Amino acid sequence: MSNAIESRLTELGITLPVAAAPAANYVSYVITGNLLFISGQLPTENGKVAVTGLVGADVDVAAATRAAELCAINILSQAKAALGGDLTRITRVVKLSSFVASAPGFTEQHIVTNGASNLIANVLGEAGKHARAAVGMAALPLNASVEIEAIIEIKA
Secondary structure, three states: OOHHHHHHHHHOOOOOOOOOOOOOOOOOEEEEOOEEEEEEEOOEEOOEEOOEOOEOOOEOHHHHHHHHHHHHHHHHHHHHHHOOOOHHHEEEEEEEEEEEEEOOOOOOHHHHHHHHHHHHHHHHHHHHOOEEEEEEEOOOHHHEOEEEEEEEEEOO
């Protein structure tokens, strides 16, 4: 990992966890050509889902934003594992797709997703600026409040 990325992580008080193993019949990431696809990451912390329930009913926007940040941290952990520990191989985060478990009538998925977008951009700088989708869902696996997947362009 480059000193710049390490420094940003340290400044933000972030220690990347060990990348989680898949929970079913899929892989955590796929590299094809110069693209890294990272499977949906839940807001896990210390091995368990840290934020559960429907946003706008059980979970407020601040807690859901923190959940999105945790998803982004887990995306970076998966990227680190996929890239042999070298996050400097990331040339661009192409797209984040964010799924927010939403109570009926909740319409601030974009604000929740800012947690992930801001963290990725703060850690990776210009390479972290991305396209995205922020979508409301009726429910997510393990009652997670947020799940986010990523497409990342990498150096060979």
